[in-house]
Amino acid sequence: MSVxxxxxxxxxxxxxxxxxxxxxxxxxxRVNQLILKRMxxxxxxxxxxxxxxxxxxxxxxxxxxxxxxxxxxxxxxERHIALAACVEFIHTATxxxxxxxxxxxxxxxLATANNVWGNQAxxxxxxxxxxxxxxxxxEDGSLEVxxxxxxxxxxxxxxEVAQLTTANNTETSESAYLEVIxxxxxxxxxxxxxxxxxxxxRPQAQEEALDNYGLNLGIAFQLVDDVLDYSASQAELGKSxxxxxxxxxITLPIILAYRRGNDEERAFWRRTMEDMEQSEDDxxxxxxxxxxxxxxxxxxxxxxxxxxxxxxALGIFPKxxxxxxxxxxxDFSIERAY
Amino acid sequence: MSVxxxxxxxxxxxxxxxxxxxxxxxxxxRVNQLILKRMxxxxxxxxxxxxxxxxxxxxxxxxxxxxxxxxxxxxxxERHIALAACVEFIHTATxxxxxxxxxxxxxxxLATANNVWGNQAxxxxxxxxxxxxxxxxxEDGSLEVxxxxxxxxxxxxxxEVAQLTTANNTETSESAYLEVIxxxxxxxxxxxxxxxxxxxxRPQAQEEALDNYGLNLGIAFQLVDDVLDYSASQAELGKSxxxxxxxxxITLPIILAYRRGNDEERAFWRRTMEDMEQSEDDxxxxxxxxxxxxxxxxxxxxxxxxxxxxxxALGIFPKxxxxxxxxxxxDFSIERAY
Numbered sequence: 077m078s079v080x081x082x083x084x085x086x087x088x089x090x091x092x093x094x095x096x097x098x099x100x101x102x103x104x105x106r107v108n109q110l111i112l113k114r115m116x117x118x119x120x121x122x123x124x125x126x127x128x129x130x131x132x133x134x135x136x137x138x139x140x141x142x143x144x145x146x147x148x149x150x151x152x153x154e155r156h157i158a159l160a161a162c163v164e165f166i167h168t169a170t171x172x173x174x175x176x177x178x179x180x181x182x183x184x185x186l187a188t189a190n191n192v193w194g195n196q197a198x199x200x201x202x203x204x205x206x207x208x209x210x211x212x213x214x215e216d217g218s219l220e221v222x223x224x225x226x227x228x229x230x231x232x233x234x235x236e237v238a239q240l241t242t243a244n245n246t247e248t249s250e251s252a253y254l255e256v257i258x259x260x261x262x263x264x265x266x267x268x269x270x271x272x273x274x275x276x277x278r279p280q281a282q283e284e285a286l287d288n289y290g291l292n293l294g295i296a297f298q299l300v301d302d303v304l305d306y307s308a309s310q311a312e313l314g315k316s317x318x319x320x321x322x323x324x325x326i327t328l329p330i331i332l333a334y335r336r337g338n339d340e341e342r343a344f345w346r347r348t349m350e351d352m353e354q355s356e357d358d359x360x361x362x363x364x365x366x367x368x369x370x371x372x373x374x375x376x377x378x379x380x381x382x383x384x385x386x387x388x389a390l391g392i393f394p395k396x397x398x399x400x401x402x403x404x405x406x407d408f409s410i411e412r413a414y
Numbered sequence: 415m416s417v418x419x420x421x422x423x424x425x426x427x428x429x430x431x432x433x434x435x436x437x438x439x440x441x442x443x444r445v446n447q448l449i450l451k452r453m454x455x456x457x458x459x460x461x462x463x464x465x466x467x468x469x470x471x472x473x474x475x476x477x478x479x480x481x482x483x484x485x486x487x488x489x490x491x492e493r494h495i496a497l498a499a500c501v502e503f504i505h506t507a508t509x510x511x512x513x514x515x516x517x518x519x520x521x522x523x524l525a526t527a528n529n530v531w532g533n534q535a536x537x538x539x540x541x542x543x544x545x546x547x548x549x550x551x552x553e554d555g556s557l558e559v560x561x562x563x564x565x566x567x568x569x570x571x572x573x574e575v576a577q578l579t580t581a582n583n584t585e586t587s588e589s590a591y592l593e594v595i596x597x598x599x600x601x602x603x604x605x606x607x608x609x610x611x612x613x614x615x616r617p618q619a620q621e622e623a624l625d626n627y628g629l630n631l632g633i634a635f636q637l638v639d640d641v642l643d644y645s646a647s648q649a650e651l652g653k654s655x656x657x658x659x660x661x662x663x664i665t666l667p668i669i670l671a672y673r674r675g676n677d678e679e680r681a682f683w684r685r686t687m688e689d690m691e692q693s694e695d696d697x698x699x700x701x702x703x704x705x706x707x708x709x710x711x712x713x714x715x716x717x718x719x720x721x722x723x724x725x726x727a728l729g730i731f732p733k734x735x736x737x738x739x740x741x742x743x744x745d746f747s748i749e750r751a752y
Contacts, residue, residue, distance in 0.1 A: 203511060210548055237542065241457065
């Protein structure tokens with residue numbers, strides 16, 4: 077079942093990550109080398125497992141943001157390479173820890189990368205990468221960077237725990253959900269960008285601008301991810317539609333549909349997402365309800381709002397190729413919904 | 415079934431933690447207050463779960479070592495309080511992550527504190543405490559302390575992963591096992607002690623002495639823990655005998671018994687510890703074999719060796735109450751085997 081979403085951009089050009097990727101390509105190559113070098117250990121399982129997830133990691137969006145932010149601030153040194161690797165290590169650690177499942181999940185047939193190595197290995201290798209990130213920061217020697225990334229790490233954990241609390245709760249409010257994705261996704265985007273300006277030694281206003289850019293980009297990015305989980309384009313990417321639904325994960329499209337729904341519909345959401353009693357046709361019915369109340373469209377509209385804030389945050393920087401590329405990142409994050 | 419172990423200390427006095435506990439009591443009270451304050455979060459599950467494990471944590475041995483080491487170095491400031499809290503946060507995070515179980519464990523009926531909240535919550539609250547520890551270190555502002563504790567954290571993770579690799583492997587060598595416990599236990603003892611001398615700004619030789627003291631104390635401590643798991647005194651403490659056996663955890667008493675055993679005995683160890691096929695009488699049989707080859711006694715002898723190194727490491731410090739108390743910690747760690 078597919079979802080029709082109207083495209084209302086000004087220009088016909090389709091945004092992509094091509095420009096930002098081209099600008100940081102050389103630096104990102106060095107980041108990847110450093111990642112391979114520093115995830116090594118005498119304990120062979122560590123590079124095996126870490127290599128698996130880092131290789132599968134794909135876009136490297138977060139370290140790319142660090143590299144591009146440093147360049148936007150005119151940075152000419154070397155420190156952004158190691159700090160971009162830190163950001164990727166922290167991201168990978170959180171992915172590994174997200175993979176950890178509970179007995180209840182196993183009963184529901186859910187399992188992920190940790191199928192291969194198990195919960196314990198996923199947790200411990202995540203811990204190793206997290207500790208390694210801090211070692212890299214110590215080598216860099218900036219207490220400001222350490223402050224940004226240790227605070228971000230605490231907030232990410234808080235966001236993830238908050239998500240556990242809202243899981244399977246159809247009464248979750250939009251603002252409670254925003255707090256969750258602010259913590260679990262947007263905080264690391266913000267920190268990744270801010271760190272780029274810190275190494276360049278830029279004034280506070282530019283640091284804050286990049287932090288705001290990253291934070292709002294991260295919120296938009298996550299909202300669109302939530303939409304993609306229910307849309308056909310996801311299926312084209314080879315991912316399965318409805319993972320969030322099957323996990324009972326409460327995301328904005330569901331929150332809006334629940335609030336806009338009638339009694340019978342709310343009973344449906346409670347049965348499928350709270351009581352986790354799902355039959356084969358339920359995903360189709362869910363997508364139908366999201367369509368009826370236009371909640372995928374409206375979630376994209378919300379994402380567009382945060383995207384606009386992200387774009388405007390860069391207003392204090394002069395027009396350069398890097399700035400255009402960072403704006404493309406925002407546009408791409410939203411347009412990939414179509 | 416109990417195990418008889420001969421007591422051959424020089425003096426009749428029984429060592430305890432009383433002296434060190436008395437010396438640091440006031441400081442430790444402040445550490446506990448800081449722990450309560452800094453484990454707080456708007457996400458209510460975090461202080462709930464963290465409070466549960468920190469309250470149950472008992473001895474506070476690691477932060478006590480930081481406080482006592484600082485005092486041994488004549489430190490008069492305040493920094494040791496926050497850093498002792500860091501050490502306890504890191505320790506608690508590793509405990510929470512140790513609680514994470516795999517499906518296979520659940521099949522064997524093993525489960526721990528995470529019974530109440532589940533794997534995911536244990537992991538995420540552990541991550542929060544770990545991040546919080548780094549925030550406290552950043553507030554303290556010493557890159558040397560950050561270096562010590564980030565390196566220790568990476569080594570702890572390596573030790574834990576190495577332990578996964580040796581699990582259920584009866585061919586594990588004594589030296590491979592020592593590497594595991596050096597990582598998973600002794601490294602944090604060493605770091606806890608070293609940090610105490612760093613805040614006091616002591617010469618390198620004293621830092622290293624305290625590091626060596628902690629490292630060897632940690633090894634002795636873990637070896638005795640491994641013995642206690644098979645001994646009656648454990649039962650007196652209200653803990654169950656044979657947990658390691660039921661998990662198939664290969665510890666030094668088993669490693670020695672396997673190497674000293676005949677073919678039939680090795681087949682027994684492989685069946686019970688590798689294939690995890692255990693029947694009701696197997697624990698008694700295992701304890702009988704440990705007795706036959708005197709491997710509990712000999713593990714304690716090994717612990718005594720590391721204890722002696724720990725004691726001698728303090729040789730460069732003048733004789734004070736604190737030094738005597740730290741030597742008592744070593745003696746207590748070994749004597750609790752009896």
